[in-house]
Amino acid sequence: MRKIYITSALLSLLGLADALYLTIEHLTGQTVRCTIVSGCSEVLASRYAVVGGFPLAGIGAAAYFTVFSLATLAVFGYRAAGTLLTPMLAAMFIVSLWLIYLQAFVIRQFCQYCLFSAAITSALLLVVVIGRFVLKPASV
Amino acid sequence: MKRILPFIIILVVLGLALGSAWYLTRTVPATPAVVGQPAPSTSPGSQASPAIEQPVVAGVPGAEPAHTLGPANAPVHIEEFGDFECPPCGLFHPILKEMEAEFGNQIQVTFREFPLVPTHQHALAAASAAEAAGLQNKFWEMHDLIYDRQQAWKTQFDVRGVFEGYAKELGLDVDRFNRDVGSDLVQQRIFQDGKRGHSLGVKGTPTVFMNGREVPFEQLPAEQFRVVIQKELAAKK
Numbered sequence: 001m002r003k004i005y006i007t008s009a010l011l012s013l014l015g016l017a018d019a020l021y022l023t024i025e026h027l028t029g030q031t032v033r034c035t036i037v038s039g040c041s042e043v044l045a046s047r048y049a050v051v052g053g054f055p056l057a058g059i060g061a062a063a064y065f066t067v068f069s070l071a072t073l074a075v076f077g078y079r080a081a082g083t084l085l086t087p088m089l090a091a092m093f094i095v096s097l098w099l100i101y102l103q104a105f106v107i108r109q110f111c112q113y114c115l116f117s118a119a120i121t122s123a124l125l126l127v128v129v130i131g132r133f134v135l136k137p138a139s140v
Numbered sequence: 141m142k143r144i145l146p147f148i149i150i151l152v153v154l155g156l157a158l159g160s161a162w163y164l165t166r167t168v169p170a171t172p173a174v175v176g177q178p179a180p181s182t183s184p185g186s187q188a189s190p191a192i193e194q195p196v197v198a199g200v201p202g203a204e205p206a207h208t209l210g211p212a213n214a215p216v217h218i219e220e221f222g223d224f225e226c227p228p229c230g231l232f233h234p235i236l237k238e239m240e241a242e243f244g245n246q247i248q249v250t251f252r253e254f255p256l257v258p259t260h261q262h263a264l265a266a267a268s269a270a271e272a273a274g275l276q277n278k279f280w281e282m283h284d285l286i287y288d289r290q291q292a293w294k295t296q297f298d299v300r301g302v303f304e305g306y307a308k309e310l311g312l313d314v315d316r317f318n319r320d321v322g323s324d325l326v327q328q329r330i331f332q333d334g335k336r337g338h339s340l341g342v343k344g345t346p347t348v349f350m351n352g353r354e355v356p357f358e359q360l361p362a363e364q365f366r367v368v369i370q371k372e373l374a375a376k377k
Contacts, residue, residue, distance in 0.1 A: 013153070020157055024164045033357050034226035035344035036256050045227045065157065069150045076146040108295075109259075 002075055004131030005082065008124055009071035015120040016064035022057035022113050039109025046107050048099075056099075060117060063092055067124065086132060089125040096121045202252050202336035203329035207279045209240060210248035215376035216351060216369055218247055221254040221337045223345040224266035224286045225294050228360075232346045233287040235362045239369060246373055251283060253333040254345050262299045264330070265321075269303035271329050272320035276312050285310070 026044055034041040043049060049056050067088060074082035096118040103110050220236065222229045240249060253271065255263035266286050273282030285306045286293070293302045300321075307317040320326055340349070348355045350372055359368050 016153075016157060020161055024161055028165060028358060033228055033344035033346070034223055034256050034259065036259060039259055041344070042227060045231075061157070065154065068153060072146045072149050076142065078146070 001082065001131055004127055004135075005071045005074040005085075007127050008085065009068055009075065011120055011124050011127065012064050012068040012071060015117055015124070016061055016068060018113055018117050018120065019057050019061035019064055022117075023055055023061050026055045026057055039103075039107075040111035040113060042107055042109035043103060043111040043114060046102075048102050048107070063088075064120075067092070086125075086128055089121065089128055092121045093125045199336050199340040201332070203332040207251045207274060207283070208248055209280060211245050212248060214246055214248040216243070216247045216372050217250070218369075219250040219252060219349040221252045221333070221340075221342045221345055221347040223254055223256045223260055223263045224270065224283075224290065225260035225263040226256065226345045227290075229346045230287055230290040232348075232360055233284075235360065235365060237284075238362060239365065242366070243369060243373075247369065251279075252337060253330045254337045254342060254347070255330065255334075256345060260294075262294060262296070265299050265303065266293075267330050268321045268326050269306070269317075271326040272317050272323075273307060273310065273312060274329075275320050275325070276316065278310050278312055281310050282306060 022040075022044070025040075026049070044057075051059060067085065070081040070085045070088065074085060099114060100118055103114065218236070218239075220232070222232075224230075236249060239247065253267040255267045257264050270279055270282045270286060273279055282303075286303070289306075293299050296302055303321075304314060304318065307314050337347070340347075340354075346360065347357075348360060350368065355365070355368055359365060
């Protein structure tokens with residue numbers, strides 16, 4: 001499982017960088033401006049971009065950091081961390097699906113950074129599920 | 141050592157994340173860059189802000205005559221590059237109206253078309269409708285209607301009928317309006333404004349220049365924008 005956890009840690013760093021970038025853009029008001037190349041302004045200016053006063057991207061960054069922490073601990077043999085990784089990623093995946101639904105059918109604009117984040121979450125879940133339930137731990 | 145190594149790695153990543161966030165937040169320009177046209181009435185002894193020491197980038201002219209509100213000799217000239225379908229532009233619209241009412245003849249406002257195609261599917265149609273109304277001297281009336289009702293029309297499949305309805309409401313010659321919407325003159329005006337925007341480095345909307353200096357996006361909420369205008373007025377005295 002070690003390789004699976006290392007891959008998860010590296011993937012979560014990509015997600016963390018993406019979410020962090022969006023958070024900074026959100027906080028400084030840069031992405032909220034409409035631009036030619038993306039619908040991020042529509043997505044980030046929507047009421048769904050803030051949850052309980054916090055930018056959703058910031059919550060995403062915290063989630064990716066949590067995944068990174070769990071995966072890193074799992075690499076070093078903390079079994080409980082590895083066990084927590086799957087439900088954590090499953091929850092993130094469900095949230096990602098909900099956010100894609102909002103972009104497609106409610107806001108009707110796609111933000112490429114949000115799509116990238118959804119792709120990373122999907123890849124993370126896939127890697128962990130394959131590692132835990134498809135491949136035998138001994139062969140990984 | 142092996143037991144604490146993962147915690148060290150986690151702390152290092154946390155530190156890097158927070159550090160880069162702090163650095164990038166701090167490096168967002170606090171003072172506007174100097175671009176575009178000079179102030180319309182800069183007196184020789186006027187107090188210059190530090191930003192004025194930055195190199196001036198001259199933009200190409202936009203559509204002429206420009207759509208302006210307020211006297212040409214107003215000490216503060218505000219030039220907005222806007223997209224009628226852009227939500228932040230819709231939010232900035234009442235703020236600018238508030239400033240116009242508050243500062244009266246001390247400010248002159250110019251609107252430049254900057255439809256973000258293809259991000260906004262109806263932006264060009266909206267800009268064309270406003271420009272066509274402008275040919276019947278009702279640009280600002282149409283501008284206000286389109287912004288005020290942004291939420292109502294932006295989700296429509298075909299907006300031509302909606303804008304035609306606005307033209308009727310404003311008492312325009314609707315046949316002429318419909319002809320003008322697709323005319324070369326209207327398209328050229330939009331193109332000229334866009335060309336000016338690109339020459340000034342406009343990348344998104346709303347982008348606002350005050351006496352030739354770009355006002356940072358985060359200073360466009362009413363409270364901050366009012367302070368920026370007051371400071372500019374004080375500098376011109």
